Amino acid sequence: MARYTGSACRLCRREGMKLFLKGDKCYTTKCSFEKRPYAPGQHGRDRMKMTHYAKQLRSKQAMKRTYGMFEKQFRKYFDKAMRSKGVTGTVLVQIVESRLDNTVYRLGFALSRSHARQLVNHGHITVNGKRVNIASYELKPGNVIELEEKVRSNQDVKSAIETASGRNTFPWLEVNYDLFKGTFVRVPEREEVDLTINVQDIVELYSK
DSSP, X not given: OOOOOSOHHHHHHHHTSOOOTTGGGGGSTTOHHHHOOSOSSTTTTOOOOOOHHHHHHHHHHXXXXXXXXXXXXXXXXXXXXXXXXXXXXXXHHHHHHTBHHHHHHHHTSSSSHHHHHHHHHTTOEEETTEEOOOTTOBOOTTEEEEEOGGGTTOHHHHHHHHHHTTSOOOTTEEEETTTTXXXXXXXXXXXXXXXXXXXHHHHHHHTO
C-alpha cells in the first residue's frame, strides 16, 4: 500500500497551518512550522493571492493529511457522507473521527496518528476483545479499545499515556489508563472536534 515517507513538517508548511502530525512535539519550540511558517521550496516565501478554488483544494489536502489518508479513501468517505442523512461536512468529520487509528490517538495511547496507525497495523490493539489490524476500522458507539499487554511497557506508549493523563479527555470517549482501555461512547458533535479546517470548502470542491 502506498504511504507518504517524506517530512511530516513539510506538509504542515505546505498547508500553512499546524496539522499536529508529530503529536505533542508540535506544541514545542522544536516544531519546524514555528521556525519556518511558509511553504517549502524555492518560492515558499513568495506571497501569492489564493483563488477560491485554491483555498478549497488546500482545505481538502489539509484534512486528508491530518488524518493520514490518500485521495481514493478520502473521496470514498465523502461519498458516504453525501449519501447519509444530516449535514455532509459534519458527517464527514464524524466518519474520520470514528476511525480506529484516530481514536487510539485521541485516547492517548499513541504519540501521533501515525504512531497509532503503526500500533493498529502491528496487531497491538483489540476492539471488544478481538484483535483488529485495520487502521481505518470504523468504530461503533460502545466499542471498547484496549492495548495488548506486550506493548503496554513500550516507552513511546508510556510517554503518550503520561502526557495524555494530564489533559482533559474528549467528551465522546472514556479512558482508563490503569487498565489500558478506552470506550468509544458516541460519535462526536462537530463543535467538539478541534479541527480548524474549513470543511465546507471540501463539500463545495467535491460538489462541483
